[in-house]
Amino acid sequence: MKLSNWRRTSQIVFLLIFILLFLLTRYPYSHGIVTEIGLRFSPLAPLFLFVKDVHLHWILWPGILILLITPFLGRVFCGWMCPLGTLLDLTSKLIKSPNNRKTRSFEKWRSAKFALLVGLLITAFFSVHLWGYFDPLSIFNRALTIVFYPVFTYLTENTLLAVSNISFLGDIPYALYDQYKNIVMPEAQAHYQQLFWIALFIGLILAAEKLSRRFWCRYLCPAGALLGFLSQFRFLERVVRPTCPACGLCHTDCKMGAIPADDFSRNSKVECIQCFACADSCPEKYKSVSYQWQWTPYHTRVDYSRRQFLGTTVASLTALSLIGLHLPDKTHKDQQIRPPGSLAEDDFRDRCIRCMECVRVCASNGACLQPSGIQSAIDDLWLPVAEMRVGYCEYECNLCGQVCPTEAILPLPLKVKQKTPMGLAHFDKNLCIPYARNEECLVCEEHCPTPDKAIKFDVRVYQDPNTGKTRKVKYPYVVKELCIGCGICVTKCPLEGRAGIFVTAEQQRRPKLTNSF
Amino acid sequence: MKRRQFIRSVSAGALGIGFLPLLKHPLFAAQLPRPQAVWVENGEPEELLSRALKEYGGLQRFIKKGDEVVVKPNIGWDRPPELAATTNPQLVGAIVRACFKAGAKKVKVFDRTCNNPRRCYRSSQIEEYAKRAGAKVEQIRRNRFKPLKINGRVIDQWPIYSEYLTADKVINVPIAKHHSLARVTLGLKNLMGVMGDNRGLIHNNFEEKLTDIDGKILPTLTIIDAYRILTANGPVGGNPKDVKLTKTLILSDCTVSADYLALSLFGLTLDDVPHIKRAYEKGLAKYNRKNLIVRKIRLG
Numbered sequence: 001m002k003l004s005n006w007r008r009t010s011q012i013v014f015l016l017i018f019i020l021l022f023l024l025t026r027y028p029y030s031h032g033i034v035t036e037i038g039l040r041f042s043p044l045a046p047l048f049l050f051v052k053d054v055h056l057h058w059i060l061w062p063g064i065l066i067l068l069i070t071p072f073l074g075r076v077f078c079g080w081m082c083p084l085g086t087l088l089d090l091t092s093k094l095i096k097s098p099n100n101r102k103t104r105s106f107e108k109w110r111s112a113k114f115a116l117l118v119g120l121l122i123t124a125f126f127s128v129h130l131w132g133y134f135d136p137l138s139i140f141n142r143a144l145t146i147v148f149y150p151v152f153t154y155l156t157e158n159t160l161l162a163v164s165n166i167s168f169l170g171d172i173p174y175a176l177y178d179q180y181k182n183i184v185m186p187e188a189q190a191h192y193q194q195l196f197w198i199a200l201f202i203g204l205i206l207a208a209e210k211l212s213r214r215f216w217c218r219y220l221c222p223a224g225a226l227l228g229f230l231s232q233f234r235f236l237e238r239v240v241r242p243t244c245p246a247c248g249l250c251h252t253d254c255k256m257g258a259i260p261a262d263d264f265s266r267n268s269k270v271e272c273i274q275c276f277a278c279a280d281s282c283p284e285k286y287k288s289v290s291y292q293w294q295w296t297p298y299h300t301r302v303d304y305s306r307r308q309f310l311g312t313t314v315a316s317l318t319a320l321s322l323i324g325l326h327l328p329d330k331t332h333k334d335q336q337i338r339p340p341g342s343l344a345e346d347d348f349r350d351r352c353i354r355c356m357e358c359v360r361v362c363a364s365n366g367a368c369l370q371p372s373g374i375q376s377a378i379d380d381l382w383l384p385v386a387e388m389r390v391g392y393c394e395y396e397c398n399l400c401g402q403v404c405p406t407e408a409i410l411p412l413p414l415k416v417k418q419k420t421p422m423g424l425a426h427f428d429k430n431l432c433i434p435y436a437r438n439e440e441c442l443v444c445e446e447h448c449p450t451p452d453k454a455i456k457f458d459v460r461v462y463q464d465p466n467t468g469k470t471r472k473v474k475y476p477y478v479v480k481e482l483c484i485g486c487g488i489c490v491t492k493c494p495l496e497g498r499a500g501i502f503v504t505a506e507q508q509r510r511p512k513l514t515n516s517f
Numbered sequence: 518m519k520r521r522q523f524i525r526s527v528s529a530g531a532l533g534i535g536f537l538p539l540l541k542h543p544l545f546a547a548q549l550p551r552p553q554a555v556w557v558e559n560g561e562p563e564e565l566l567s568r569a570l571k572e573y574g575g576l577q578r579f580i581k582k583g584d585e586v587v588v589k590p591n592i593g594w595d596r597p598p599e600l601a602a603t604t605n606p607q608l609v610g611a612i613v614r615a616c617f618k619a620g621a622k623k624v625k626v627f628d629r630t631c632n633n634p635r636r637c638y639r640s641s642q643i644e645e646y647a648k649r650a651g652a653k654v655e656q657i658r659r660n661r662f663k664p665l666k667i668n669g670r671v672i673d674q675w676p677i678y679s680e681y682l683t684a685d686k687v688i689n690v691p692i693a694k695h696h697s698l699a700r701v702t703l704g705l706k707n708l709m710g711v712m713g714d715n716r717g718l719i720h721n722n723f724e725e726k727l728t729d730i731d732g733k734i735l736p737t738l739t740i741i742d743a744y745r746i747l748t749a750n751g752p753v754g755g756n757p758k759d760v761k762l763t764k765t766l767i768l769s770d771c772t773v774s775a776d777y778l779a780l781s782l783f784g785l786t787l788d789d790v791p792h793i794k795r796a797y798e799k800g801l802a803k804y805n806r807k808n809l810i811v812r813k814i815r816l817g
Contacts, residue, residue, distance in 0.1 A: 027635060161660065181656070186635055365633055394633055395755075396595050396640065433721055442698040443717040447631060451755030457697065474698065492631070494717025 003291065004276040007079060011086040018083040022144050025357060026187060026364035029399050036357050039405035042137045043067050043077065044223050045353070049406065051124045052350050059407065067230065074234035075227045078217055079273030084136040084205075085217055089255070092209040099252045103212035107257070109219040110271070114229070114304035115312040117222035122316035127346070128323055130379060132353030134222050142382070143202035145356040146371060150190045157185060187364035191390075194371040194382060213255050218271065228270035229302055237294045238272065240265035244288035250278035269300040322378075329376040334504045337386040337485065339369060340393060340422045341401035341412040344510045351408035354382040358400035358409055365399060367391030368487060384409075386422065388487030388503050393422060395449035395486060410511045418450075420511070423485025423503040425454070425478045432493075432500030434475045438462040444489035444501050445476050454482035455489060480507065552812035553804045554769035554778055560816035562608035562744050565766035569740070570615060572812050573768055579737050580686055582620035587684040588612055588652065589736070591692050591707055592628035592643050594753055595636040601745040601760045602753055603641035604692045608742050608766070610646035612688060617651060624652040625680060628710040655680070662713035669729025670799075671722060676713030677734055689736035689772060693743045693779050695751035695759075698723060700790045702752050703779050704739040704772040705731050705801075724795040731772075732801050739775045741767040743782055771803035778811065 021035040029035075039045075041062040049057050056064070066077045078085050120131045132138050160180055164173035192198075208215035217224050244264060251259040258271035259278065267278075279289040333345075339358050342348045354371070362369040368391035371382040384400075386393065395418060401411035412420060425444075429435035434442075445455040457474040464471070478501075485503045493499035555569045570576050580586060590604035598606055609626065616624045626647040630637040634656050638644040644654045662676035681687060691707030698720055699706055708731050709716055719726045743765035747754045754760070763782055769775040773796045780790060787794050787806075796802060804810075 027633070028639065365636065367633075394595060394636065396636065439721050440698060440723060441717075441720045443720050445697050446720075446752060449753055449755060451750065451759075453750055453753075492717055494715050494720065496715070 004280050007275055010080040014081045015083045015086045025361050025403055036403045036405040039137050039141060039355050041066060042135050043226055044131055044135050048124050048131045070227045070230040072235050074231045074236055074269060075273040077227055078224055079275040082136055084140045088209055088214055091206045092213045095210050097209050097213040100257045101252055106212055110303040111308050112219050113221055113225040115308060117225040118312045119316040120222055122313060123320055126320050128320060129350040135353055136221055136223050138353045138355040141355045142198060145360045146192045146195060146198045147202060153185045153189055190363045192370060194373055218256055231269045232300055233297050234269040235293055235297050236291055237297055238267045239290050239292045241288040243286050245286055249281045253281040254278055270302050326377050332375040337423045337503055337505055339384055339400040339409050340417050340420055341410045342510055343408060343513060348408050349379055351406045352383055353406055357403040358384045361399045361403045365397040366394035368393055388490035389499055392488040392491040393486040420509050421484045421507050423508050424506040425483050425489055425501055425503050427501050431495060431498060434473055438473055440473055442474055442476060443492050443494050447488045447492045450482050452482055454479050550810050553810045554774050556767050556778060556811055556813045558765040558815050562605050563611040564816060566611045568814060569766050569768040576615050576619040580616060580619040580621050583622045584685040585623045586616045586621045587681055587687045588624060588626045589710060590643055590690040592637050592641050593631045595632035595640050597640055598642055600754050601747040604690050604742045605744045606642040606646035609643050610650040613647055613650035613652040625655060626652045627655045627657060629657045665733060667729055667733055671725050672729040675730050678711040681711040687736040689739040691741055693741055693782055694747035695749050699792055701783055703741055703776040705776055705796055708734055724792040727792050728795045728799050728801060735772055738770050739772040741775050741779050746782055773802035774804050774809055777806050
């Protein structure tokens with residue numbers, strides 16, 4: 001089989017693996033598969049976490065593996081593995097990207113991805129970690145979790161339901177719907193905040209294919225920049241035999257525009273992603289392109305100058321100042337409830353790559369985790385935050401810590417998690433029915449999952465001032481020592497608008513990283 | 518002649534006495550007052566059930582051949598069976614089998630849970646046992662609630678799960694538990710598992726609202742699972758110390774009567790539990806509690 005067919009197969013296989021791993025990230029999570037391993041293949045993770053902790057994190061061995069093979073084989077990750085790259089290839093086929101002769105004007109933006117990588121490294125050096133927003137694997141998983149899968153399930157479930165309601169079709173459509181719910185979509189339809197912005201983000205990346213093929217990979221991807229930088233002396237070289245008639249077909253068709261217009265026998269090792277499509281586009285009667293291992297490889301320069309580096313540094317320091325000078329808001333901080341097992345806020349923000357694995361697995365359990373919006377700091381964006389009015393933290397669940405690829409959320413054993421407060425509940429006595437109306441309720445107390453209930457109540461006699469009649473009313477209160485801030489009281493409060501009870505970050509306990517993996 | 522007469526009368530008398538034990542025979546059972554409720558204790562769930570059904574005249578008294586039966590256990594919480602938050606799964610399985618044996622064509626098992634539904638169905642093991650017994654175990658589908666006209670004191674209408682309403686027969690299988698607001702949760706409270714909409718609102722003026730709705734959706738049969746009961750921190754529980762192994766089962770075709778009998782498990786009187794008292798006041802009970810005919814059996 002042709003090398004490019006091996007590559008196409010590899011791309012499809014890895015895309016399907018990523019999607020399968022995504023689907024398996026759900027309750028009961030008893031298959032024994034480490035579904036977040038896909039995200040650990042990112043070459044950026046070992047680098048940035050090294051900058052943070054000054055040691056190698058062996059749990060990220062897939063990413064380290066990619067970094068090790070790239071100096072020899074080149075950007076095979078980009079061409080053979082990356083699901084975002086595969087998605088872009090499929091998109092460009094669909095929307096018919098222009099070929100390289102039409103996209104010459106974009107070539108000056110090649111350095112942008114190096115500038116972005118360097119900018120992210122500089123800010124990371126100053127303890128601001130924004131690289132997760134631009135990590136291609138995180139982008140793919142985020143788009144899958146928040147945009148693609150919910151849209152797919154919304155359309156599919158409702159179509160199947162509508163069809164099964166057509167009575168003359170009998171029982172078969174409902175059986176189909178049942179099987180679909182059991183195998184593909186066991187959880188309820190997911191609704192996420194920040195849907196618009198995350199959809200816009202991935203939408204722009206995909207739409208950019210209309211400007212040129214693999215626009216993101218060529219001009220923006222910091223992982224591509226890092227791998228490109230490592231590929232400068234790649235041993236697996238593209239070799240062009242003298243039979244080449246210099247027709248320029250390979251230059252026109254190259255996905256990455258890596259073959260220069262003035263010399264079709266060379267290609268940029270920094271840009272080439274080893275897709276072998278050039279060997280295919282070389283016409284049958286010449287077949288001049290092949291790939292060979294060369295022990296004395298030639299060097300390709302990285303398209304990033306010293307002046308550009310200086311510009312990046314200035315821009316990064318400016319960005320750092322803008323981020324650092326934001327108004328710290330205690331109210332917002334108090335409302336940001338993180339998943340149980342999350343590291344202390346600074347470490348948590350540094351490690352979290354905003355990949356949405358925890359949000360995804362929570363959807364089939366308590367369904368409280370949501371991508372956060374910007375509240376007071378830019379890097380609030382898309383961190384997992386618990387919205388207790390929407391869902392709560394299931395008492396018997398500890399899956400979020402198990403699926404976090406960078407251990408921003410530590411996997412807590414269930415018994416430990418059940419004793420680790422993520423916050424504290426407080427009654428809003430202006431709204432809570434017993435306090436506001438002197439009538440009975442206690443839905444919150446009913447649902448409180450701690451074996452010794454963290455909501456207790458006083459029984460007091462209330463006299464109605466209008467009728468003079470007395471009645472006994474149970475007035476609930478939170479027992480601070482027992483409450484773990486799971487939020488089921490907030491979710492189940494029967495008030496139609498705001499709940500009569502809310503959870504703050506008070507008394508949350510965050511585990512300390514004793515030994516880094 | 519006197520001797521023959523004597524022998525005849527003595528033989529007749531002996532025969533008559535010999536037939537006395539037959540009075541207990543089912544043929545003569547019609548002469549004994551049929552129990553309105555049965556209380557069986559000191560056995561495993563399957564034994565308790567089969568004895569209770571036997572004493573009550575068998576499940577075929579209620580289930581005709583070809584019936585579609587809904588068995589409504591308490592699957593409400595993400596807890597294992599030993600913590601007595603959900604109905605005993607072996608009992609549910611035994612009831613499903615008994616339904617098929619009585620001639621049911623289809624048996625459905627479902628409940629609108631409080632915790633995540635897939636977690637509850639799995640942790641309680643009810644899905645496993647019910648499926649094994651041949652029941653169709655379904656998750657609640659949001660679009661299958663139909664508004665039911667209640668015309669009660671305070672409730673005008675309320676959405677009820679359509680599969681419950683369209684079933685031929687319904688068997689309500691609660692687990693007996695402590696409950697802070699309701700004091701105890703038994704058969705009447707268990708029916709909340711087929712109610713749609715914002716159920717939490719029913720807590721506000723609970724006795725009135727619950728009895729309003731229950732009055733329109735009373736089941737064919739209520740079987741109270743008191744194999745294990747939750748004596749404190751209900752209805753969720755979580756502390757094994759709050760679980761009492763009472764190995765009991767209460768059966769009646771009158772839900773209110775079954776609930777009334779179950780009060781003794783908790784040492785409560787009717788005045789302690791307003792919602793059951795209100796149920797009597799509103800006429801939801803089939804039988805008078807003053808002269809309720811209860812057959813009480815202790816196995817083994």
